[in-house]
Amino acid sequence: MLRMSNKEILTRLLGFLRPYRSKLIVSMFAMVFVALLTGVQTYMVKDLLDKIFIEKNAYYLYALTIAVVVVFGVKGLFYYTYNFLLEKVGLSIIKDFRALVFRHIHLQPLSFFHRYPTGTLISRVIADVALIQYAVSSSLVGILRDFLSIIVLLGVVFYLNWHLALFCFAILPLAAYPIVAFGKIFRRLSTKAQEETANCSNVLYETITGNRIVKAFNMEEHENTRFTGQLDTLFRVTVQDAKFRCLQHPLMEFIGGLALSLFIWFGGRLVINGTMTPGEFFALMTSLIVAYDPVKRIGKVNSAIQQGLAAATRIFAILDIKPEIGNREDAVDLPPFHGSIEFRNVSLTYEDETQALRDINLSVPAGQTLAIVGHSGGGKTTLTNLIPRFLDVSSGSITVDGHDLRQVTLHSLRDQIAIVTQQTILFNDTIRNNIAYGKFDCTDEAILEAAEAAHALKFINELPKGFDTVIGEGGTRLSGGQRQRISIARALLKDAPILILDEATSALDTESEREVQSALENLMKNRTTFVIAHRLSTIRNADRIIVIKNGRIVEDGTHDTLLARHGEYEQLYTMQFN
Structure with missing residues (x-):
């Protein structure tokens, strides 16, 4: 399986998004408004402390109460709009993916099904595509929303106090490092987990379809042991993944706590010196706390994104297999058969160099x-599989009424x-x-x-x-x-x-x-x-x-x-x- 870069995978995934551009544009507008209104919510903390609790201004009490209701209500409406639209787009892409993979599998010759066990193909169509669904409709959606929220909230911080804003920008790379580092680990473990899941599907399919033989030879315990062994392998991989996922959160919490303590120290000195009001300080701190939540969420969904990218790699590996047998561009429909079928010097050699047929010359008249x-x-x-082109000859030709099988359409043949x-x-x-x-x-x-x-x-x-x-x-x-x-x-x-x-x-x-x-x-x-x-x-x-x-x-x-x-x-x- 060829290694694909994240850029290549994302570019190909974006190709599946093109039919849904109008929904995506509307959802992006709604997402921007959600991020802006999140910034408005944090900015309200300034007036809440300075105008109401410190200055005792009754007008601001009524105005802010109404403003809070309006802001939360409008934000909820935009949140529903973008969330539902992106969820629908994600589900549509999954439907398209499954239909495309299913159609592509049925274009392949018999040799393809000898290379790929049934359980593996089922796992690709069902399990792998489901991982892409979560990565596209939930995780990527969350990252886009959280990224916009971070930008807006840091904008609020910059507006209130640009010195502290520069301090926040300096801390961000420290928070981003674990996301990148853990991402590589999640990608590797996810690929391994999906391979082991496919192996479980293969064992499951074989034992269920072959249940009569399993029972007839009293091999239930053997198959139980075999399947349990496969589950143990999958368990070890998923436990490794869980270990790093659980480690990522406390590490991000520690980095956030470190950044917050430094902010309190610098901001507190500014309040004590009188260069910043308590309202501005708490508005800044609220913005940073609210902004850090999306940073942590990005780290949390990073595992799901990497799973989706690994699954996409496996699915694209199937889609990139070109059918060995298909219609030529100049293929014509085969007229109704009435004459003879001719095998002329036909030989067939399999991929492993095994020669199945040698110099077959045969004429079979109609009837x-x-x-x-x-x-x-x-x-x-093997000889009869050549007639409907389940396999293609390695050399020689087969003709029906003088028409080479490779020059007529598969459907008409x-x-x-x-x-x-x-x-x-x-x-x-x-x-x-x-x-x-x-x-x-x-x-x-x-x-x-x-x-x-x-x-x-x-x-x-x-x-x-x-x-x-x-x-x-x-x-x-x-x-x-x-x-x-x-x-x-x-x-x-x-x-x-x-x-x-x-x-x-x-x-x-x-x-x-x-x-x-x-x-x-x-x-x-x-x-x-x-x-x-x-x-x-x-x-x-x-x-x-x-x-x-x-x-x-x-x-x-x-x-x-x-x-x-x-x-x-x-x-x-x-x-x-x-």
Whole structure:
């Protein structure tokens, strides 16, 4: 992760503020008035002592009483205005941030999700952005307000006695030093804390999604220990942060007490000598006390600001990752597929220099069912992942009707591809919405026909709410065969000319496999189909079978011709049925 300076981070954060400039301008005006009225409040102390308590002036008693009510009331109105507007701007920025990060994540290829665990990405979108929210909507707001208050109050001091004002300006660097010094510490600890929080999210996500395996292997205690260990690491970092936060306040208090004692000594001598009235002295002292409160608050929120800046660094690190797979500027829409899909000298090498595919040459005409078999890790799934451009070739090319996949838009390409995988991906929604996923504008009749063709209508009608039944996270309220038939119905409804079946029946029992296989036959009609299968019995009737070994096509033919060659396919077939 690249190190970014505070200036770079703040400049980029300010970019998110541009759409809300009008609200910011109004809030800044309101903030200035709050600071000015705070100065007026402290200046009133002079007249309170000199005119009322010393000179016994009744007129000032009534006038000052009314003035206090007006000043506090108007100040409250301006305070509400700027506070609410800035809070709203802060929340708006967070909404924008989360939407932007979410959108950017979904632009990334599959390799991105191999590098960044799910828990880490969730932590970035939720926890890290929340830290920015506090830094922007609360802490930065407070610093702006307090800075203006300090300027106005020091102006009051300067107006009343410029000698003492110069003394105050000399003390300010002493108060500012701890803020700067502690800021560096808070930044470092905050970055570490956010990393450990992401690690906690990863462990939490893994154990919750894998709860069946945890229970099946009696590993609850092991996972408890693992998670507790991660919490202990996070605890140590946050305790360090708390130690410095708690130390900062008394240090600031001591500096403030030292400055106040010196002021009392110098100011008291001026009162004794008659060069300053008691009212002026107490107005000055009140201004300094009120001014020092914002200085202390700036130190207090410094930790939150540093947390926000560290979080922004982590989020910008995600946003700065350019999608490896995307549309070229001159990309065109892919016309409806009708001819053939061609692989020409295709090779694929991963980032770790592992070569997954080597010199693949393959022509698949429209309407053909191509089965892809081979040992695990041979490159079967990698080959099919190239068709919808989940991955891009390292060399060579793939064309659809003569159009290179890299020269057509991703949307138009993927619009013509349907996928059914072994790991059924369903959403915690109704059966209706899961079938219509990607085609929400379809009719109820179309959904019904797709469910019937997928042999899913019978069990759907037996559910308490039929198509309106919510199936739980990942479809946990359905059996494996039922989930697979829902995903087949989804593919049927999409009605794409190219179909990829990635071991769609390998995880099912024999009875479920029969029903799913029957549904798949309906799905494969009049489509160009790529079938990855471990169970060779399911692909006997394929138009063509290729055998992939170590990333190469080593055999190509029909079931009978491949058996007759007594090669790799026969070995796979014999191993499975013996």
